[in-house]
Every structure is written in C-alpha cells, then in structure tokens.
Amino acid sequence: MTFTRFFIFGGLILSFVCTGMRCDPKIRRKDPGKVIDYSGRWNDSDSQMVAAAVIEDCLASAWIDEYKNENNKRPVMVVGRVKNKSHEHIDTMFFTKEFEKALIKSGRVRVVAEKDMREDVRAERRDIQMNADSATIKKFGKEIGADFVLLGVVGTIKDEVKSRYVMYYQTDLELINIETNEKVWIGEKKLKKDIKKKSFKLF
Amino acid sequence: MPALSFFGKRPTSFKRLLRRVHVPLIVLFSCSLNACWTSRIANPLTPAQVNKSDYGRNAKLLYYMDLGITNHYEGRYAVSNRKLEDAERLGEQLYTKSLTGTAASFIVNDYVLAYRGEDFELALIHLYMALNYAKLGKLEDALVEARKLDSKLSALNQSYPEGKKNVYKEDALIRFIAALLHEAEGNLDSANVDYMKSLEVFRDYAANYGTVAPRFVVENLLTVADGAGFPDRVEKLRSEYPEAQFLRYKSKQRLGEVIVVHYHGKSPVKVSERVPLGIMEGVVLTVSFPKYEYSPRNRKGATVTFTRADGKGVSCATEVMENIEAIASKNLKNRIHRMNAKAIARLAAQYALIEMQAKKIRKKYGKKAEQLWRMTTHLSRELASTADTRSCRSLPAEIRIGRAILMPGEYSANIRMPDGETRQIKKLKVSAGKKEFVILRSVD
Numbered sequence: 322m323t324f325t326r327f328f329i330f331g332g333l334i335l336s337f338v339c340t341g342m343r344c345d346p347k348i349r350r351k352d353p354g355k356v357i358d359y360s361g362r363w364n365d366s367d368s369q370m371v372a373a374a375v376i377e378d379c380l381a382s383a384w385i386d387e388y389k390n391e392n393n394k395r396p397v398m399v400v401g402r403v404k405n406k407s408h409e410h411i412d413t414m415f416f417t418k419e420f421e422k423a424l425i426k427s428g429r430v431r432v433v434a435e436k437d438m439r440e441d442v443r444a445e446r447r448d449i450q451m452n453a454d455s456a457t458i459k460k461f462g463k464e465i466g467a468d469f470v471l472l473g474v475v476g477t478i479k480d481e482v483k484s485r486y487v488m489y490y491q492t493d494l495e496l497i498n499i500e501t502n503e504k505v506w507i508g509e510k511k512l513k514k515d516i517k518k519k520s521f522k523l524f
Numbered sequence: 525m526p527a528l529s530f531f532g533k534r535p536t537s538f539k540r541l542l543r544r545v546h547v548p549l550i551v552l553f554s555c556s557l558n559a560c561w562t563s564r565i566a567n568p569l570t571p572a573q574v575n576k577s578d579y580g581r582n583a584k585l586l587y588y589m590d591l592g593i594t595n596h597y598e599g600r601y602a603v604s605n606r607k608l609e610d611a612e613r614l615g616e617q618l619y620t621k622s623l624t625g626t627a628a629s630f631i632v633n634d635y636v637l638a639y640r641g642e643d644f645e646l647a648l649i650h651l652y653m654a655l656n657y658a659k660l661g662k663l664e665d666a667l668v669e670a671r672k673l674d675s676k677l678s679a680l681n682q683s684y685p686e687g688k689k690n691v692y693k694e695d696a697l698i699r700f701i702a703a704l705l706h707e708a709e710g711n712l713d714s715a716n717v718d719y720m721k722s723l724e725v726f727r728d729y730a731a732n733y734g735t736v737a738p739r740f741v742v743e744n745l746l747t748v749a750d751g752a753g754f755p756d757r758v759e760k761l762r763s764e765y766p767e768a769q770f771l772r773y774k775s776k777q778r779l780g781e782v783i784v785v786h787y788h789g790k791s792p793v794k795v796s797e798r799v800p801l802g803i804m805e806g807v808v809l810t811v812s813f814p815k816y817e818y819s820p821r822n823r824k825g826a827t828v829t830f831t832r833a834d835g836k837g838v839s840c841a842t843e844v845m846e847n848i849e850a851i852a853s854k855n856l857k858n859r860i861h862r863m864n865a866k867a868i869a870r871l872a873a874q875y876a877l878i879e880m881q882a883k884k885i886r887k888k889y890g891k892k893a894e895q896l897w898r899m900t901t902h903l904s905r906e907l908a909s910t911a912d913t914r915s916c917r918s919l920p921a922e923i924r925i926g927r928a929i930l931m932p933g934e935y936s937a938n939i940r941m942p943d944g945e946t947r948q949i950k951k952l953k954v955s956a957g958k959k960e961f962v963i964l965r966s967v968d
Contacts, residue, residue, distance in 0.1 A: 405664050408671045481679045519620040
C-alpha cells in the first residue's frame with residue numbers, strides 16, 4: 322500500500338518536474354505591426370510609428386513637384402546621418418530604411434546609396450575591374466550625385482520621480498538641398514510614454 | 525484501525541516531533557547555505573574567474589557587473605558593454621520588490637532577497653559603459669550613457685525623503701567624464717553644465733570623502749565657459765582659482781586631450797560582524813551587521829609621460845577623483861541604522877516563532893522534547909543569522925584621473941605605476957579637438 326502510494330506520488334512529481342523543465346523554447350509568431358511593450362524603452366513599434374508619420378508627410382509635401390517643375394527630372398536623394406541625442410541606444414537605421422523604401426516605391430524620387438554602402442559598392446567595382454569579363458566591367462565616375470540629403474536627430478526629455486517617469490521622444494528629419502543648403506522639408510514625430518514601474522510583486 | 529498518514533502508518537509521537545523539528549531546521553539551514561558568499565578574494569578578479577555558479581540566483585547583478593568590469597580592464601570593451609547592459613536591465617527589474625522575499629528576509633536573512641546594488645554601484649555601471657563606448661570610438665553611444673547617468677543621478681536624489689538624503693547623491697567623476705564627452709561632441713552648453721556640477725559635487729566630496737577637485741576640472745571648465753560665451757563666468761572662476769591655467773577654447777581645438785583613467789586598489793569588502801545582545805531564558809542572542817574591510821594599497825598614483833617622435837614630452841600624474849572606499853563606507857554608515865533595526869526585528873520574529881512552538885511542544889511531548897526543540901532551532905537560527913556581505917568585488921578602491929593636453933601627432937607613453945612597475949604604450953594617436961582615453965589597472 323505504502324509503496325503504491327509512494328510510486329503514484331513520485332510519478333506525479335516527476336511528470337510535473339519534467340513538463341516544467343522542457344528545454345525547448347516556446348515560440349509564438351506575432352504580427353510585426355502589433356504594438357508590444359515590455360521595458361518601456363524605444364522599440365520596433367516606435368520606429369514604425371516614426372516612419373509612418375514622416376513618410377506620409379514627406380510624400381505629401383510640395384518639394385518633389387517644385388523640383389520636378391524647375392528641373393524637369395525627379396529629385397535624387399541620399400539618407401545621411403540621424404543623430405541619437407536621446408537617453409537610449411536607438412538604431413535609427415530602422416526608420417530611415419522604411420523612409421527610403423517608401424520613397425522608392427512611390428516612384429517620385431530617386432534614391433542613391435548612403436555613405437557606408439557606397440564604399441562597399443566601390444570596392445565591388447574595383448574588384449570587377451580585375452576579375453570580371455571585359456564586356457561586363459562597370460566604369461568609375463558614373464555615380465549619380467544626390468540633390469538632397471536627409472539628416473535628422475532623435476532627442477528625448479525624461480522626467481522621473483520614484484517609480485514613475487515620462488519619456489518624451491522627438492524625431493526631427495530634414496531634407497536639405499546639397500548645393501544650396503536650402504531646407505525643403507522638415508518632418509517630425511513626437512511620442513510620449515508614461516511608464517510606471519511596479520514597486521512590489523508577489524514572488 | 526488507526527488513521528493512515530500519506531506514507532503509511534500513523535507516525536508515532538516521536539516521529540511527529542522530529543518532523544516538526546526538521547521542517548524549520550531544513551528551511552533555516554537551506555537559507556543559511558545561500559549565505560556562502562565569498563567577499564574576500566586573494567587576487568583581483570579576471571573574467572575567467574567570474575563563474576555564474578559562485579553567485580547564485582540572488583546575486584546575478586553582481587555576476588554581470590563583475591564580468592562587465594573585468595572585461596573592461598582587459599580591454600574587451602564590446603563584451604564588457606554587453607554584460608553591463610545585462611546588469612543595467614537586471615538593476616531596473618530589481619526595482620520591483622518581492623513581497624514574499626521581503627517577508628522571508630525578516631524571518632531568515634537578507635540572502636533570500638536578490639541583491640539590488642548600492643546606489644554608487646548602479647551609477648558606476650554607466651561610467652564603465654560610457655568609457656567602453658568612448659574606447660570603441662562610439663561617441664554618440666557614450667553620450668547616451670552620460671544622459672542615462674544624468675537621469676539616474678536625478679532619480680537617486682529624489683528616491684530619499686527630504687532630510688534623509690544619502691551622502692552619495694551625485695557623482696563628481698561621472699559628471700566630469702560626461703562633460704568631456706559633451707565637449708568632444710562640441711555641445712559646449714551641456715559640457716559647461718556638467719563641469720560646473722562636477723566642481724560643485726567636489727565641494728561635497730571634500731567634506732565627506734576628503735577628495736578635492738583636481739586643477740584640470742577648473743581648467744576644462746574655464747575653456748568650455750569661454751567657448752560657450754560666458755566671459756563673466758570665466759572671470760569669476762579665474763579670480764576663485766588663480767592657480768588654474770586658462771586655455772582659450774579656440775586654442776584648445778587645435779590640440780588633443782588625453783585622459784588617463786587609472787583604477788587603483790581593490791574595493792573594500794563587506795564582512796559579517798556578530799554582536800551579542802544578551803541571554804534570554806538560557807539562549808544567547810546575537811545579531812549580525814555588515815562592516816567593511818579594506819585592502820592595503822600604495823597611496824601614490826601613476827605617472828604617464830607622453831613622448832613625440834621628435835623627443836618632446838609631457839608628463840601627467842593621476843589624481844584621486846572617486847574614492848570608492850570612502851563612498852562605500854559612508855554609504856553603509858548612512859544605512860546602518862535601518863539595517864540594525866531590521867536585524868533586531870528579525871531576531872525578535874525568529875525568537876517569538878521558536879518560543880511559541882516550544883510551548884506547544886512542551887504541552888504535548890514534555891520538557892525534554894521542548895529542550896531538544898529549543899536547542900536545535902536556536903542553533904540553526906544562529907547559523908542562519910548572518911549579515912548581507914554581497915558587494916561588487918571588481919571595483920577598484922579609487923579611480924584616479926590624469927590629463928594631458930598635447931599637440932596632434934603620434935606619441936609613445938611611458939607609464940610608472942604606483943608600485944614602481946613600468947609599462948609602455950607604443951603608439952598613441954592624438955588628434956586636434958579629440959579626446960583619447962587610456963585605461964590603467966593596478967592593485968598594489
């Protein structure tokens with residue numbers, strides 16, 4: 322009797338332990354557009370919100386048509402540096418890439434590769450000179466110079482008291498005529514988060 | 525037929541008594557096992573010596589800190605940042621206190637709680653991270669750490685009620701490093717604010733820790749105030765500090781600045797001190813408090829001589845800017861009354877629980893059983909009663925800073941460490957308007 326009870330009890334504990342100690346990770350696919358916040362820090366949702374707001378504004382702005390009317394061609398744009406002056410390590414590449422994609426898709430603007438990528442492309446071109454079939458060699462000095470550069474800054478203001486803080490993010494993007502320094506478009510997106518840290522938990 | 529226990533026959537009175545005795549014993553002993561924290565270490569920690577298993581579940585913060593800081597000393601700045609980022613995240617999570625853990629700490633000891641870090645330990649995480657980013661050439665990220673520090677120090681200031689403020693509520697060294705980074709970025713307004721704050725905090729440092737502001741803090745402030753267009757401030761500072769040399773901002777922009785960050789000595793370690801309170805019904809009652817133990821070190825700094833290819837050289841000596849030993853000691857003194865009160869409350873709770881049960885045992889099983897119960901439980905209580913001696917073991921006793929303003933060019937550096945040992949840096953590139961950081965670590 323005792324042995325049977327012990328056996329059942331032990332078996333139950335073992336099964337609980339085994340199911341609780343599964344070593345395979347639990348994975349659930351999520352809609353990338355869904356807003357999920359854990360820490361309160363800048364995340365993919367914030368990048369998407371900034372991108373959505375500035376893209377719409379930039380494409381609706383008059384600068385593209387004005388340039389076309391004056392020069393009879395589409396403007397050429399390059400993405401420059403977006404400075405991070407915030408309290409968090411923010412990779413601005415996520416929303417500048419969205420921005421580039423939307424501009425190319427619209428067909429109203431031509432976009433050239435940014436500084437880092439240009440270096441890689443030039444290295445590839447140099448390699449081609451040495452190794453590719455002469456009929457397929459690409460020439461130097463044929464790059465398209467950009468008419469406009471996109472520059473920007475992400476800044477934050479943090480107001481904290483004990484377990485609560487407000488984080489205000491402001492992203493400013495500016496499109497500047499490379500020849501004349503004229504600012505043809507300024508876009509901004511403001512985000513505000515009220516974050517309350519839990520003071521107590523049960524365990 | 526007698527009622528059956530789960531495992532079979534109804535246990536005898538003696539077995540039931542043993543079970544009653546064993547449960548609290550097991551609880552107390554298992555909790556006291558948690559207290560196997562080794563404060564004293566013979567040699568300075570290296571990343572290879574930092575083993576997760578040595579830290580346990582409740583000292584993960586220290587594990588990440590030790591790993592991050594030791595990697596910083598070894599020049600592995602990217603690895604160091606990854607670990608310190610883990611420490612920072614964990615530090616934020618630990619803001620939320622566990623109710624059951626807190627309750628248990630009033631019965632057992634503080635080792636049942638996760639270590640949340642001292643204020644200065646949490647602030648220093650950002651200093652190390654900022655220097656890591658600066659060494660990796662990521663000035664923008666280093667400045668993010670400087671801003672985080674600013675908000676952390678502000679939050680720290682607000683976390684204590686008025687009149688109960690901690691002595692450590694601002695950090696002069698961290699402000700100085702933040703100012704340097706802002707100056708390197710060309711943000712003179714922020715640099716000006718941080719140099720001013722650093723100088724202001726040094727007044728507290730002098731009173732509380734005996735650390736005075738090195739002359740170069742004033743000199744850098746003078747330059748930045750000149751660049752930011754505050755001639756009145758320049759005049760005022762020059763009259764207050766006549767010994768400080770004034771270098772115009774425009775002139776300094778044509779020169780480079782080398783900052784020598786010298787981590788010297790071993791941080792003090794906490795040890796548990798047992799204090800007898802008295803004897804009550806034949807039981808000796810003691811409480812344990814933490815106290816710091818200090819490692820001896822040479823009080824001299826390092827001297828660095830930078831020599832250019834043409835033989836021209838400039839020397840600078842490192843000066844104490846952050847006396848971690850004094851900060852830690854003062855910090856503990858600040859909190860010792862709260863810790864004492866908790867230790868006494870814990871003792872009272874443990875005593876009451878044991879004695880309450882003892883009465884029941886005497887009533888049911890007699891005097892001998894009661895004596896056995898009291899002897900074993902009070903012994904286990906004494907064993908479990910130990911002060912929380914956890915602290916970051918990879919921190920130095922002090923952080924010393926040296927500064928040299930040099931003409932742009934390539935230099936070699938000859939370093940004389942406090943113990944007389946000489947080290948060399950073969951190539952150091954100094955560029956106009958840029959800051960270069962040299963990291964040194966010494967123990968003796």
